[in-house]
Amino acid sequence: DQQVKQNSPSLSVQEGRISILNCDYTNSMFDYFLWYKKYPAEGPTFLISISSIKDKNEDGRFTVFLNKSAKHLSLHIVPSQPGDSAVYFCAANSGNTPLVFGKGTRLSVIA
């Protein structure tokens, strides 16, 4: 039972263009959403989060959009840089439940 789904296992984008990573969730109780970035042989690093009371949160080149009615969120990276190449995990939780992670999307930014 996959409560958080990242349906694209991989994505390739040219340097300087926009990267859009998508995430869908099934649990309507989720009220906090996060994106983590992971390089090989390292632990996930927190990137950006959004509460369900908002529909957008921006931090530099990274913006997360939340569409509660569609149970969908997305991470936009613009402009994309080669150093952004990594696996991106979407995560969500509600109340005092543990973070539930998607399977990740591998982003490759091509110079």
Next chain:
Amino acid sequence: NAGVMQNPRHLVRRRGQEARLRCSPMKGHSHVYWYRQLPEEGLKFMVYLQKENIIDESGMPKERFSAEFPKEGPSILRIQQVVRGDSAAYFCASSPLGFSQNTEAFFGQGTRLTVV
């Protein structure tokens, strides 16, 4: 300001042996979480601990796995009588507040367990 420290980074065990994975949370963090990542999978929650207490162990296998977070010292994830299916990356995370406070968790670099 050291991050979450996990050791060892790599651990090889023969089937039937015990594996002990250690995690020292970030300074000031009293909430620790263990996750497991199987190849090509996301991170699966295992257990959530505070000092001397297990808060949520809903993701822990019922047998062979145990976790503790003593008053002094690191959190330990213990796997007894390991089997090949236990081979995975085990990540520890910590946070200053619990899940109920909508706060992010900070992850360590993980321990890669290989059972041969």
